Amino acid sequence: MPMTPFDRPGLARRDAPPFVATLLLAAYQALCLNAPEFWERLGAVRDAGGTPGSSALMVAAEAGLVLGVCLLLALLLAALGRAVLLIGGVAMILLSAAASYYMVRYDVVIGYGIVQAVMASDQALSAEMVGRDLLLWVLLLGVLPAVAWWRLCFRRVVRPTSVSTRRVWSIRLAMSVSALSLALASHAVVRHTAEQSAGGKPPVSASGLVAHRYVPTNWLSGMAMTGANRATAAMRANQLSDPAERFTYLERSPLDHVTVVLVIGETTRHDHLGLLGYNRDTTPRLRGEAGLVAFRAESCDTSTRLSLACMFARPEGVVTGAGFEPDRIDEHKVFSVFRELGFSIELFAMQSEVGFYQRVEPDFYKMREVIVADASSSQRQVFDGLLLPEVDSSLDRHPDGRHLIVLHKKGSHYLYSQRYPREFARWQPECLDADDHCGRAELVNAYDNSVLYGDHVLAELFDRLKGRKALVVFTSDHGESIGDGTHFHGTPRAIAPPEQRRVPLPFWGSPLLLSDPVHREAFERLRQRAQSGQLASHQNLFASMLGCLSVESRDGGVTPAHNLCH
Secondary structure, three states: OOOOHOOOOEEOOOOOOOOOHHHHHHHHHHHOOOOOHHHHHHHHHHHOOOOOHHHHHHHHHHHHHHHHHHHHHHHHHOOOOOHHHHHHHHEEEEEEEHHHHHHHHOOOOHHHHHHHOOOOHHHHHHOOOOOOOHHHHHHHHHHHHHHHHHHHHHHOEEEOOOOHHHHHHHHHHHHHHHHHHHHHHHHHHHHHHHHHHOOOOOOHHHHHHHHHHHHOOOHHHHHHHHHHHHHHHHHHHEEEEEEHHOOOEEOOOOOEEEEEEOOOOOOHHHHHHHHOOOOOOOOOOOOHOEEEEEEEEEOOOHHHHHHHHHHOHHHHHHHOOOOOOOOEEEEHHHHHHHHOOEEEEEEEEEOOOOHHHHHHOOOOEEEEHHHHOOOOOHOOOOHHHHHHHHHHHHHHHHOEOOEEEEEEEEOHHHHHHHOOOOOHHHOOOOOOOOOOOOHHHHHHHHHHHHHHHHHHHHHHHHHHHHOOEEEEEEEOOOOEEEOOOOOOOOOOHHHHHOOOOOHEEEEEEEEHHHOOOOHHHHHHHHHHHOOOOOOHHHHHHHHHHHHOOOEEEEOOOOOOHHOOOO
């Protein structure tokens, strides 16, 4: 058989990437970028009661599992060709370096929710998280290693003619079997050790925990789940059941001239509201509202996009995902019922969750960019107060009621100090910049200032509605970790700390609405539940938004157990 040009002695073999480069790609990501996580994990296992030996074994097994998976991924890239290995390898190094920065700096668990947030259309919020420290980190631990690895891949490797293609693939096969064996053996050790420490079967998958704890498996699994979920949702979009068509809805009192405002907050925790017992008076104006009834509640998920998918659907139309899986939504949301009841719908948002806004199917909507562009030059700072003039315009367009307004705030999303004007900076010192190494007290001060401003915006909204028959429902999409061992939100629900699911759920009825004895009676039942200390949840939203307007369904459309006004 004649030799190809690359089989001749003295010439570089360009058809087989250097195996050293493949090994280095896997080892750098699995061991070097995860080194701080391995150290922190070792301390966490010891603190949980593990012996030094068992703790070291657990972390070593997790490292072996990640290394085995990384090596398999690197070999897969190599099998697809030199160009795929080069481009894919550099991309993996850079993305893993960026992910490791947030893991080390903020103790963030990178999972499906975080990847969803990063891939969301609202890039302004993501841009606030990019600072000098991140760029320096990625330069030192991402760009420079990627350049060095790229140069290694292009180094001319002279091989004798005897190194045949068959031998190359034999080496690849041996490496693949070794990587797979390492991953399987490490997984067995991880699972066995986890079961021993938990006294039986661990509450969630041990391999799932490892996949979300370390790079690159955390962001790769998040991207895979995001892609699969979007594809599934797109295929099932036309198959969703519509509760407005399946059930009948009756008005115990006519809803003519009624205006409903649904306010979706962002990242506001119920345990940071003064009216719900917080030791700071972060809600001085809401505390004086006679028509306000507020609950401590639990969110259905820990990130904006995931919560928006489940929080307005009937609980019976949501199949809760097991472990790290997202929920499956089988029904349209409460907005289709309002439309069936004859309500017009308008939506105004300081964020850009376009997919959710389209599913609401409003008659008219504006996102942040349009709202800011339409505002006067003196209002160009992007605060939630810009939503109030939009409410005024919407009320002018629909003076007769049967009208639903949806407001999506920026609320208390990090960077907290960017969520309020300077006159609301009551608690000092505050964390002002993403590159500031702020302590927990500074973060909490800025966060509480944002809640104080949110109190102002809601009170101004109530003032605009006091001359109408109006119901306002406010809740957040999720809570927030503020230096409580982790930061931010988006931790996979199965392992999320409780504060990431703490949200408020206040209802406000205007004097004119509550002058109707039927609505007043419903609100009295609502108040009794709140005074009893009942914990609410996003599962109550569908039934309560209708039930607190005295809408009932005798064939199952409104579940009484979920209706807080029942």
